[in-house]
Amino acid sequence: MGKYVIKGGRKLEGSLRCESAKNAVLPMMAAALLTEGEVIIRNCPAISDVADMAEIMRALGADVRFCGGDLVINSAGLNSYTVPERAARKIRTSVLMLGALLSRAGKAITVCPGGCDLGGRPLDFHISALTALGAEIDFAGDKIIACTSKRRGAEIRFPFPSVGATENALLYAVTAKGITRIHNAAREPEITDLCGMLNSMGACIGGAGSSDITVYGVKRLKGTVYTPVGDRIEAGTYLIAAAVTGGKLEISGIKSENILSLLGKLRDNTCKIEIKNDIIYLQSVNRGRAFSVRTGPFPDFPTDLQAIITPLACIAEGVSEIEETVFGDRFRHTVELVKMGADITVSERAARIKGVKALIGAKVCATDLRCGAALVLAGLAAEGKTTVQNSCYVERGYAGFEEKLRMLGADIVKKE
């Protein structure tokens, strides 16, 4: 599973450019199945989630390869609609094969998807949206068997703006006959970007980035060359890494309007932030102030940065409150942070964190992707040596994580 060994106490300083957003690239890979034309996704991060998605697509008959930093996909030779079980169980976005394969082949067989364990992650919104669009879906154990004979536009209203369910509905609706309206759609920048990519392939989608998306179905999509939006979670992670070590960072390739909620919290913590064009500058102080966070769908504070900002609260002056409203079980990192001397009390969906002067290095264990990144950041800030077990989780979402941190001055190595 691999581990990171970190000697804490070094201030991180320097500049970085962020990669294309993982959560944009993965649905775009699924979208590449909608055409026989070639799709090129620019500046694609070399992360294990992309490798797992590529494995699924190759098993379906697509040609997927890296060419420099670009991902080149040609699915003209698609010859299967059965998603391989082992790979499907590894990643959450395998569920997007339902919308993509129904759109392209009229049939799809997969199993319940894997991904980070953040409490129950049901599929009811996905299933009801695809069913409204004309799919017939059966379950056999955890196998999902979907087919369609009449793809038709529909009115879809989500009870919660689910990112994955909005993407699945879009992938299917773009080639359905007639008009689809998605109400209470997710507004994340990665959704807007997926719509931008689909439109560049010939789809006709309006309202992306708002809660009401309208899709005018088209018969056929063509290939495209597309540069996805920068990864706001990756950018946020390095900004917090600089803040937690009392350092300074210049990060480019990210639209600041996509992480305003984070920048506000960093300012509350007394970090100085400047924004010029697509560059964000952060200068931190030695010990910042406590702050409060409430996660929510975009543009609220992203749940994916909740664990990652927690180490900053652990060493801030005063008491911070962190509330999680998106997922039911996303505080596992706090158990590990307590082993490092943090003073955290968790009740239901909120954590109360009393800042301590310093964290102390310890042996800790990542339980998911963002938990792993959070523990590495805690280790960078801590006194002494920290070992973070299960580095494989972090590799799902960060390209060259320890190399980039080392470039900024961190003392971190990965061991198998």
Ligand code: UD1
């Ligand atoms: C995506 C992101 C993930 C991020 C999350 C929330 C990707 C690959 N993953 O995950 O990094 O943390 O958005 O921003 O883009 N829900 C249901 N029924 C459903 C679908 C969702 O009840 O059918 C609930 C979930 O349990 C959760 C909430 O809706 O409580 C949000 O989930 P959703 O937005 O769907 O997250 P994902 O698409 O899985």
